[in-house]
Amino acid sequence: MTERSEGIKKHGPVVTPSDEGGPMTERSEGIKKHAPVVTPSDTGGFMTAAGPIRRDGRGDPFFDGAAEDRLVVPRCASCERWFAPDATGCPGCGTDDLTWAEATGEAMLVSWAVTHSRTGETAPLALVELAEGPWMYTRLETDSPRAGLPLRARFVHPDEGESYPVFEERDR
């Protein structure tokens, strides 16, 4: 159990403010208060932004994998640790030379927030723990979120923009 995981669990479900700032600002700030972890803005918003998703160059293997219904995330070959898609290096050994590898796509729900835009749209945003260990922000599809909910990645292939994962409930 990492320090940051305890930070999240203490607070449980996060509901962000609904009436200030733009959608991305709300999400980032709402999460930051509760979770000292990477925010959607740090990831370039590529998994959580509204509208078509554009790659920014850093997450190419992630998007290439998503296009093929595979969850591909960074991994440190020497430490054998897995990381969220936006990771830039391994804190274990200090290398910034991470490889990319296919994860199972199984995960557990850690925390979530439902953001409300001024136009009335809602967007569920979740922090999930992959079976391989890393935590990542993602879109969530479930009517009954609860901490520890078993999830599985499903991939969305929109007409415009990059493919991306959503995490939905799975049977144990």
Ligand SMILES: [Zn+2]
């Ligand atoms: Zn390492």
